[in-house]
Amino acid sequence: MFVNSGKELIEICQKNKCTIWEYTLESETKESNLSIEEIFEKMRNSLKVMINAAEDGLNHKIQSVSGLIGGDAFKLNAYAEEKETLTGKFMVKAMARALSCSEVNAAMGKIVASPTAGSCGILPAVIISAGERLNKSEDDLVKALLTASGVGIIIAKNATISGAEGGCQAECGSAAAMASAAIVEMMGGTVEQALHAAAIVIKNILGLVCDPVAGLVEIPCAKRNASGTVLALTTADMVMSGIISYIPFDDVVSAMYEVGKSLPCSLRETALGGLAVTPTGLLLKKQVFGE
Amino acid sequence: MKQYSIFDIVGPIMIGPSSSHTAGAARLAKTARIISGGNIKNVTFLLHGSFAKTYKGHGTDRALVAGILKMNPWDERLKDSFTWAEKKGIEFEFIETDLGNVHPNTVKFVITKKDGSISEITGSSVGGGNILIFDIDGTQVEFTGDNPTIITKHRDVPGVIWHISKVLFEKNINIGNMKVFQKKKGLEATMVIETDAIVSEEIIKKIKDLSAIEYIKILNPMMEGE
Numbered sequence: 001m002f003v004n005s006g007k008e009l010i011e012i013c014q015k016n017k018c019t020i021w022e023y024t025l026e027s028e029t030k031e032s033n034l035s036i037e038e039i040f041e042k043m044r045n046s047l048k049v050m051i052n053a054a055e056d057g058l059n060h061k062i063q064s065v066s067g068l069i070g071g072d073a074f075k076l077n078a079y080a081e082e083k084e085t086l087t088g089k090f091m092v093k094a095m096a097r098a099l100s101c102s103e104v105n106a107a108m109g110k111i112v113a114s115p116t117a118g119s120c121g122i123l124p125a126v127i128i129s130a131g132e133r134l135n136k137s138e139d140d141l142v143k144a145l146l147t148a149s150g151v152g153i154i155i156a157k158n159a160t161i162s163g164a165e166g167g168c169q170a171e172c173g174s175a176a177a178m179a180s181a182a183i184v185e186m187m188g189g190t191v192e193q194a195l196h197a198a199a200i201v202i203k204n205i206l207g208l209v210c211d212p213v214a215g216l217v218e219i220p221c222a223k224r225n226a227s228g229t230v231l232a233l234t235t236a237d238m239v240m241s242g243i244i245s246y247i248p249f250d251d252v253v254s255a256m257y258e259v260g261k262s263l264p265c266s267l268r269e270t271a272l273g274g275l276a277v278t279p280t281g282l283l284l285k286k287q288v289f290g291e
Numbered sequence: 292m293k294q295y296s297i298f299d300i301v302g303p304i305m306i307g308p309s310s311s312h313t314a315g316a317a318r319l320a321k322t323a324r325i326i327s328g329g330n331i332k333n334v335t336f337l338l339h340g341s342f343a344k345t346y347k348g349h350g351t352d353r354a355l356v357a358g359i360l361k362m363n364p365w366d367e368r369l370k371d372s373f374t375w376a377e378k379k380g381i382e383f384e385f386i387e388t389d390l391g392n393v394h395p396n397t398v399k400f401v402i403t404k405k406d407g408s409i410s411e412i413t414g415s416s417v418g419g420g421n422i423l424i425f426d427i428d429g430t431q432v433e434f435t436g437d438n439p440t441i442i443t444k445h446r447d448v449p450g451v452i453w454h455i456s457k458v459l460f461e462k463n464i465n466i467g468n469m470k471v472f473q474k475k476k477g478l479e480a481t482m483v484i485e486t487d488a489i490v491s492e493e494i495i496k497k498i499k500d501l502s503a504i505e506y507i508k509i510l511n512p513m514m515e516g517e
Contacts, residue, residue, distance in 0.1 A: 001294065002294070002295070004292055024297060028296065028297050031294070031296060032296060039297075042298065043297070043301070045304070046298075046301055046302060046304060049304050064308075065308070065348065065350050066347075066348040104307065105307030105308045106307060106308045107307070107370075108306055108307055108308065108313070108350045108353065108369065108370040109306065109307060109367070109370075110304065110305070110306055110307075110365060110367055111304075111305065111306075111307050112301060112302060112303070112304050112305075113301075113302060113303055113305060113310055113419075113420075114300070114301045114302070115300050115301070116310065116419075117305065117307050117308060117309055117310050117313075117314075118309075120307070123301065145301050146297065148300075148301060149297035149298075149300040149301045150297070152295075152300035152301065153295045153297065153299075153300055156293070156295050156299070156300060157292050157293060157294075157295065158292075161300070162418065162419070164418070178300075214345070214348055215341070215344075215345045215348070215349075216308065216345070216348045216349065217307070217308040217309055217349075218308070288347070288348050289344070289345070289347065289348065
């Protein structure tokens with residue numbers, strides 16, 4: 001059985017002298033009927049779907065089914081390629097990849113829920129961009145996905161990864177936390193450091209509500225994927241410099257759960273609050289669904 | 292504490308935009324198609340709650356038609372399912388309705404087959420792409436399709452359960468969950484059996500040998516990469 005907390009994860013990895021991805025892979029073989037190789041290849045398959053989703057929107061203008069969003073990944077990628085950007089080509093391109101996944105999702109393309117469809121852009125954008133920057137192999141990216149799933153399992157066990165239950169902090173927050181932990185480990189950080197990164201990310205996104213315009217996974221979801229990506233990447237640098245989260249991962253996860261439960265129903269994916277009920281939000285809803 | 296596989300967290304691979312409104316809808320429809328037995332002429336989708344209100348923006352309509360065409364939730368043709376249905380000569384319509392006190396993402400399938408017979412199946416998309424089928428032709432049932440599932444309609448006489456479990460035992464298949472729904476005492480009953488291993492057509496044939504079995508269907512879970 002997979003460990004129940006971050007504390008246990010640190011202990012078991014120290015005892016076995018292993019990384020999060022190694023422990024997660026080992027644990028999955030015990031829980032499923034699959035071999036280590038089969039699990040690794042299944043995850044590689046997910047990585048391939050992620051790469052396609054993250055690249056598609058960079059080269060084509062993708063339009064969502066409802067017509068509400070589209071073409072932003074293309075714009076951002078062109079900007080990264082052609083203009084002098086403020087945060088650098090690396091960061092702008094990472095955001096473009098996140099937007100691309102969200103646009104592919106909203107256009108009924110193929111994505112990997114990670115952990116959900118609404119937050120499907122963050123993990124691919126972060127690991128692909130970090131992998132490219134650090135010259136990592138495809139196998140290294142699969143390992144990063146394993147690290148991310150291990151951290152995600154602990155969040156799901158102790159809190160929630162569903163926007164309907166915990167707001168956007170539970171979806172994009174969890175995705176960014178998983179992604180940040182994964183690249184810290186990819187950069188050679190320790191298990192503790194990976195969890196510091198996950199903790200810092202969730203702290204910085206704590207309280208974020210889920211208020212989709214017209215109830216669709218488009219506005220503001222796509223841009224929250226881009227901002228979650230930036231948060232995951234910058235946090236990894238913070239942690240690799242030696243900075244720690246004073247509030248440990250397990251405490252942060254339980255705080256996220258408590259905050260999620262105390263959000264009113266109108267701010268948990270019902271489209272009854274927040275941006276969804278602003279005059280413009282309601283107008284856009286009418287545009288998609290009529291009266 | 293609930294247990295998760297890594298593929299519950301990073302996964303499933305699916306066609307967007309929504310696990311409940313798109314992936315779940317496709318699964319529901321594919322399940323309904325299998326229960327109906329195929330040879331479909333016409334389908335009426337009765338949409339309830341959030342399905343009724345937001346089906347267009349979420350592509351729920353395309354996902355439902357795709358499922359009727361036996362497409363999986365990760366099939367890239369899902370987006371163009373209307374065109375595929377036209378090619379196959381399957382007609383369909385969507386009706387917004389109120390199905391009563393049920394989950395907000397519920398759909399009732401009224402499936403008319405080429406021989407004129409009608410199957411009615413109702414189910415809900417309960418989150419994360421997971422589904423629950425709870426009514427087949429007016430008989431209350433309850434299953435998720437996560438495990439191989441055998442559904443029977445049979446004459447309500449002694450020995451039916453014994454016969455089926457014997458066939459499964461002989462093939463070394465373990466039963467994980469089992470429910471019997473008696474519609475009319477002594478006349479008609481339905482049984483839903485969930486097993487731990489894939490059930491083959493050969494096993495189904497053996498179960499069918501019993502004359503009391505009027506109808507039997509097997510639903511093996513949809514595996515990614517099939």
